[in-house]
Amino acid sequence: MHAHEDGERACMSRRQFLLSGGAVVTLAAVPGGLALGAPLRALKADYPKVKIGRLSALKQGVPVVFAYPYPNVHNILVKLGAPAGAGVGKDNDVVAFNQRCTHMGGPLDGTYKEKHQVLGPCPLHLTTFDLTRHGMVVS
Template identity: 45%
Template structure:
């Protein structure tokens, strides 16, 4: 049975930014996310965890929980070839983290400022990705990829993960827009 990807309601509203929320008479919240940072669709009752669904995205096994070593990243492409991401066990609880310690997360390695590669700048002591080799942006991987330094103004896009009883970790969606794409599932924008 797969673990559902959940965050609390406040975190969802903070992450989404451009979400449209509708409060129904029974207290349920249904949010369809729009705009340049597409997230998916979420539903919950007030005070409960929000559950995300990404119906357009591929469902891909990327690693097994039992093979992960804290601080040793695993790189994979998602949702398209050429969109590189890093899966890592942080060793501390993270927003949208999965696994028994909620510490396994995955993020795009294309800097959200101008797309520079962040493949070699993971700092396990602080759980951050950065500084970016171009303009020093640094992202907190335990806080949804929040920028904590440098020129980027957006979070680093985060891969939505699920884990099943066998420990298989699956990528099932994406929070945020991968740099250089008009939408994560579209062809890369032409550089002009």
């Protein structure tokens, strides 16, 4: 401990303060760190299967609008005519996407562009999604 000009001693040296502060920070982090070792269980929503239509009835480039899993959640099912990421069907060219922008939930209803096989642009931030590449943002 150091003496002050008036003869008083400091209650704690700088070194003691830093060591004590480090100990407090370490102790504060330990309970969170211990929780990382515990197994995490994912919660899974269980939605019923719903028949939207027959793959053979889909027309290339013509989106089929459907509601799932709730009546107010709009989606599209599209036969692209070219293999797509996560595509299903004989040619892996059938995909389904939600019609809400993943950024801020902007409506994408009616924005499918057959020529470029994209959904968008979002009216909020002009985001466009490539349906051939898992819905990746392309602009």
